[in-house]
Amino acid sequence: GIQVEQSPPDLILQEGANSTLRCNFSDSVNNLQWFHQNPWGQLINLFYIPSGTKQNGRLSATTVATERYSLLYISSSQTTDSGVYFCAVWEGGANNLFFGTGTRLTVIP
Amino acid sequence: DGGITQSPKYLFRKEGQNVTLSCEQNLNHDAMYWYRQDPGQGLRLIYYSQIVNDFQKGDIAEGYSVSREKKESFPLTVTSAQKNPTAFYLCASSSQLGVDTQYFGPGTRLTVL
Secondary structure, eight states: OOOEEEEOSEEEEETTOOEEEEEEESSOOSEEEEEEEOTTOOEEEEEEOSSEEEEETTEEEEEEGGGTEEEEEEOSOOGGGOEEEEEEEEETTTTEEEEOOOEEEEEEO | OOSEEEEOSEEEEOTTOOEEEEEEEOSOOSEEEEEEEOTTOOEEEEEEESSTTOOEEOTTOTTEEEOOSBTTBOOEEEOTTOSOOOEEEEEEEESSSSSSOOEEOOOEEEEEO
16 A cells, blocks of 8 residues: 655644644555544544645645645644544555554643 | 544453454545554554455554454454553554545554553
């Protein structure tokens, strides 16, 4: 199956700072999603973004499918942004959603 | 409210017992999925269902079984054949298989004693 790598694995930010999370994937994909997993385990959809750029408030994402990577930007970070951010890609041939191992973000006041 | 519900939130079972985890959605989605998450890891696909009365194995189906008798419901049974069942189990749904956003339930934490 597709390999999905995320970087960095851990990130500590001061409240108000900006950050960029990266997701690399090894093959062509039908879709790509970014999720935020909160401390209680709930996975929250952030973006469905197989290609192009989307923005939602302080968050934005860009996927360059031809170069097999996606970026998640978090601006003016808040403590509630803490948690684990996952990138996941759907491989149509395998009918499987492959997850990266995540980036653990800690925002300190 | 539209969404996905899972029950119970926490489940404790003795080794050798089968246990069934519930997943219900009222989003009118055709596709449903079950994932397993181990500590510090991403999610892995156990089973998926594209439509009622149809389901397929994912990456780690051994020791698990599912049914899809109703569009809204996709229960997962963890059998005694699953060698390491203690994990966090997440159910998801999407309007169609693979090409749309997947929405997740709150999860069930299963601990086998």
